[in-house]
Amino acid sequence: MKYSLGSTLKLAFRPWVEGLENVPAEGAAILASNHLSFSDSFFLPAVLDRKVTFIAKAEYFTSPGVKGKLTAAFFRGVGQLPVDRSGARGAGEAAIRSGLEVLARGELFGIYPEGTRSPDGRLYRGKPGGLARVALASGAPVIPVAMIDTEKVQPPGTVVPKMIRPGIRIGKPLDFSRYHGMEGDRFVLRSVTDQVMYEIMKLSGQEYVDIYATAAKRQLAEAAKKQAAEKAEKRTGRTAPGEGTPAGTDTREGDRAPARDSEGETGA
Numbered sequence: 001m002k003y004s005l006g007s008t009l010k011l012a013f014r015p016w017v018e019g020l021e022n023v024p025a026e027g028a029a030i031l032a033s034n035h036l037s038f039s040d041s042f043f044l045p046a047v048l049d050r051k052v053t054f055i056a057k058a059e060y061f062t063s064p065g066v067k068g069k070l071t072a073a074f075f076r077g078v079g080q081l082p083v084d085r086s087g088a089r090g091a092g093e094a095a096i097r098s099g100l101e102v103l104a105r106g107e108l109f110g111i112y113p114e115g116t117r118s119p120d121g122r123l124y125r126g127k128p129g130g131l132a133r134v135a136l137a138s139g140a141p142v143i144p145v146a147m148i149d150t151e152k153v154q155p156p157g158t159v160v161p162k163m164i165r166p167g168i169r170i171g172k173p174l175d176f177s178r179y180h181g182m183e184g185d186r187f188v189l190r191s192v193t194d195q196v197m198y199e200i201m202k203l204s205g206q207e208y209v210d211i212y213a214t215a216a217k218r219q220l221a222e223a224a225k226k227q228a229a230e231k232a233e234k235r236t237g238r239t240a241p242g243e244g245t246p247a248g249t250d251t252r253e254g255d256r257a258p259a260r261d262s263e264g265e266t267g268a
Helices: 003-012 040-046 064-078 088-104 131-138 186-204 213-235
Strands: 017-019 031-033 052-057 081-083 107-109 143-146 167-169
Touching: 003 040, 003 107, 017 107, 031 088, 031 131, 040 052, 040 107, 040 143, 052 088, 052 131, 081 088, 088 107, 088 131, 107 131, 131 186, 143 186
Parallel strands: 017 167, 031 107, 031 143, 052 081, 052 107
Antiparallel strands: 143 167
């Protein structure tokens, strides 16, 4: 199924790719990518000759009925592994175990350091708990990847994809073997993650925001909720509490480039 889907995607969307030579022909490696669209996990494997395994929500594999079985078969066919995300810590540990198993077989493991899709096309702070721990525990090289314009192929709320040509840039492998065995050191994990995010930023050309994408989504949702409440109250002729103050925190205030070596970071 992987090859039939990949051929269809390449024929229909003609994705361009740079840096294919940076993906080894054999042996374990981690592909660390920005995350713009649901389709990222399909376009990246489509341009590679090797299988890439990503993790996916367990719900995609356990939905009932004929549709649920077809969905599960599809995700397994394109190399997705189910991970139960019901508990944050348990989900993280399951993802790490899955990644290590894939790499132990000498295969390619794909991961999104941001942890979720970007809400606005910008690049957000990488989470060190997954990527860095897998890289240090496995010793596998980390290959930075930038997905370009995949969010324009099927924007949120649309059913029919747009015939837009997306792109993929693949950077040179990063070697973190000097940190092997230090996956329990949070300062090392942050430093490794920041170095990878810096390389992704250079490849993608995205604006960098030094907060987690999950926090940005929460802020945007709260701002939208507050704005809706203010509009509703104005329609009824009442003044909304706190009128005249910003409707939400502007995540752009936290913009800065990720540090290439941030051993002084205190947060994980």
